[in-house]
Amino acid sequence: MENTNTSFYLFLILLSIFLNFVLTQPAPENSLITQLPGFNGTLPSKHYAGYVTVEKNYGRNLYYYFVTSEGGNSSKDPVVLWLNGGPGCSSFDGFVYEHGPFNFEKPKTRGTLPKLQLNPYSWSKVSNIIYLDSPAGAGFSYSKNDSGYSTGDFQTASDTHTFLLEWFKLYPEFLSNPLFISGESFAGVYIPTLAHEIVKGIEAGVNPVLNFKGYMIGNGVTDRNFDGNALVPFAHGMGLIPDQLFEDATKECKGELYGRHRENIKCRSLLIRVDLAVGRLNIYDILEPCYHSPDTLVNATNVPHSFRKLGETVKPLPIRKRMFGRAWPLGGPVEDGIVPSWRQLSEGRAVLCTDDEVATAWLNNDAVRKAIHTVDKSVVKEWDLCSDTLIYDHDAGSMIEYHRNLTSKGYRALIFRSISKLLVVYLISSSLCKNLYYFIPIIYDDSNCSSYVT
Numbered sequence: 001m002e003n004t005n006t007s008f009y010l011f012l013i014l015l016s017i018f019l020n021f022v023l024t025q026p027a028p029e030n031s032l033i034t035q036l037p038g039f040n041g042t043l044p045s046k047h048y049a050g051y052v053t054v055e056k057n058y059g060r061n062l063y064y065y066f067v068t069s070e071g072g073n074s075s076k077d078p079v080v081l082w083l084n085g086g087p088g089c090s091s092f093d094g095f096v097y098e099h100g101p102f103n104f105e106k107p108k109t110r111g112t113l114p115k116l117q118l119n120p121y122s123w124s125k126v127s128n129i130i131y132l133d134s135p136a137g138a139g140f141s142y143s144k145n146d147s148g149y150s151t152g153d154f155q156t157a158s159d160t161h162t163f164l165l166e167w168f169k170l171y172p173e174f175l176s177n178p179l180f181i182s183g184e185s186f187a188g189v190y191i192p193t194l195a196h197e198i199v200k201g202i203e204a205g206v207n208p209v210l211n212f213k214g215y216m217i218g219n220g221v222t223d224r225n226f227d228g229n230a231l232v233p234f235a236h237g238m239g240l241i242p243d244q245l246f247e248d249a250t251k252e253c254k255g256e257l258y259g260r261h262r263e264n265i266k267c268r269s270l271l272i273r274v275d276l277a278v279g280r281l282n283i284y285d286i287l288e289p290c291y292h293s294p295d296t297l298v299n300a301t302n303v304p305h306s307f308r309k310l311g312e313t314v315k316p317l318p319i320r321k322r323m324f325g326r327a328w329p330l331g332g333p334v335e336d337g338i339v340p341s342w343r344q345l346s347e348g349r350a351v352l353c354t355d356d357e358v359a360t361a362w363l364n365n366d367a368v369r370k371a372i373h374t375v376d377k378s379v380v381k382e383w384d385l386c387s388d389t390l391i392y393d394h395d396a397g398s399m400i401e402y403h404r405n406l407t408s409k410g411y412r413a414l415i416f417r418s419i420s421k422l423l424v425v426y427l428i429s430s431s432l433c434k435n436l437y438y439f440i441p442i443i444y445d446d447s448n449c450s451s452y453v454t
């Protein structure tokens with residue numbers, strides 16, 4: 001008896017050593033990034049990059065770039081998944097222009113390699129960040145069969161969930177870190193739908209068990225009515241349209257201050273007046289002028305009138321404006337069915353208000369692509385800030401119920417907006433907040449659901 005027990009315990013010890021070894025096998029060495037063209041120095045933390053196959057039928061492969069935390073607490077710091085919007089935009093937008101480990105210095109000669117300097121405000125100072133190109137067709141992610149580029153909200157959430165499960169099998173040492181998912185703009189749809197998949201997986205006991213804690217969304221798309229109805233009050237509140245126009249539109253359009261209103265001519269003409277009033281502003285930041293490249297498109301007939309001379313300014317400021325994504329002309333972003341990209345609308349020419357030059361130059365450089373482990377150019381020919389290879393179906397609808405369900409289960413949510421963005425405006429955050437009965441405002445001030453100015 002004694003003997004059996006001893007050998008049983010010995011067996012358990014050996015098993016746990018074995019499991020420990022298997023489970024804590026470190027990150028894949030062939031994904032480690034050893035040097036980066038344009039950066040002269042030692043990387044402040046480990047960087048990894050590579051692909052994860054998320055779907056075998058069409059061969060959908062998602063590309064990630066993983067930056068471990070720089071503070072020396074990488075094994076404890078949260079793992080944060082970052083997603084840019086679109087749909088179809090690459091998360092290198094966040095990496096290059098927003099909160100990545102480097103600042104990219106624009107080279108004097110157009111198209112040559114930018115210089116990389118360390119970014120003192122990088123999110124990787126305090127967290128382990130996965131920049132993921134999702135869905136397949138965005139950035140360096142691809143599908144072997146072109147049919148894999150037909151996707152939608154549900155498929156994207158399911159693929160990204162698979163990505164996380166497979167990714168943590170490759171990096172098991174991060175499985176116990178708190179997991180957050182974050183992003184902006186159209187990621188306002190990616191994130192709640194992905195969180196829903198994650199939680200469903202946790203509740204069903206799917207392995208590995210993700211240590212999911214919550215999510216964060218900046219300037220996110222949320223709901224057709226909330227997003228659509230927020231624009232006119234925003235324009236009014238910002239003093240961009242007169243009181244009378246605001247009052248008339250509110251009265252005539254009967255609670256639907258967006259869309260075409262084919263039947264209601266009075267409402268339609270008032271909304272056209274609103275469009276004209278704000279039409280020359282930079283929708284991504286009403287306080288900034290627009291970037292115009294030398295070969296700027298201003299006359300494309302498919303682009304809505306109010307956008308053709310977007311943000312034209314006499315000030316010669318070299319402003320970079322890079323977000324664009326899909327074409328939601330001053331209205332409800334979450335439309336059913338397929339929404340074209342700006343590039344498709346503008347007949348493939350340059351898109352207004354965007355300057356993605358440093359990112360495009362760096363990410364299409366052969367040495368950079370080799371260093372960051374992207375597939376061959378025969379598979380993904382060119383990196384684009386936002387791609388138009390996707391056929392994307394908005395099949396999940398409103399995000400409000402997702403937020404309500406997730407927050408009521410105790411997952412943490414942070415939803416923030418810039419007060420000067422016209423495209424997906426901030427007012428919806430406060431009306432959204434009022435409609436989320438379980439929403440616990442963390443950073444909102446004590447008037448409860450009012451805006452928080454940074």
Ligand SMILES: *[C@@H]1O[C@H](CO)[C@@H](O)[C@H](O)[C@H]1NC(C)=O
Nearest residue numbers: 037038039040041042115116
């Ligand atoms: C890289 O850094 C080293 C040491 O600081 C310096 O000598 C060298 O000139 C730098 N090279 C470039 C291309 O900036």
Ligand SMILES: *[C@@H]1O[C@H](CO)[C@@H](O)[C@H](O)[C@H]1NC(C)=O
Nearest residue numbers: 070071072073074076125126
């Ligand atoms: C590591 O985390 C601990 C506890 O969260 C914190 O006190 C410490 O300052 C962190 N260390 C560094 C180097 O950031």
Ligand SMILES: *[C@@H]1O[C@H](CO)[C@@H](O)[C@H](O)[C@H]1NC(C)=O
Nearest residue numbers: 057058059144145146147148
């Ligand atoms: C791609 O998928 C379509 C639809 O399932 C299929 O008909 C086609 O044969 C596939 N093509 C290749 C090259 O596998």
Ligand SMILES: *[C@@H]1O[C@H](CO)[C@@H](O)[C@H](O)[C@H]1NC(C)=O
Nearest residue numbers: 294295296297298299300308
């Ligand atoms: C756009 O149209 C205007 C007036 O028709 C013309 O003067 C201008 O050159 C056009 N711009 C471009 C970029 O085609």
Ligand SMILES: *[C@@H]1O[C@H](CO)[C@@H](O)[C@H](O)[C@H]1NC(C)=O
Nearest residue numbers: 196400401402403404405406
């Ligand atoms: C939210 O929760 C309710 C009640 O459990 C459920 O019926 C509904 O399908 C959920 N909706 C979403 C979008 O998760």
Ligand SMILES: *[C@@H]1O[C@H](CO)[C@@H](O)[C@H](O)[C@H]1NC(C)=O
Nearest residue numbers: 440441444445446447448449
């Ligand atoms: C938020 O508003 C609700 C309802 O008006 C109120 O009951 C609650 O006390 C408020 N919370 C804070 C933190 O002010």
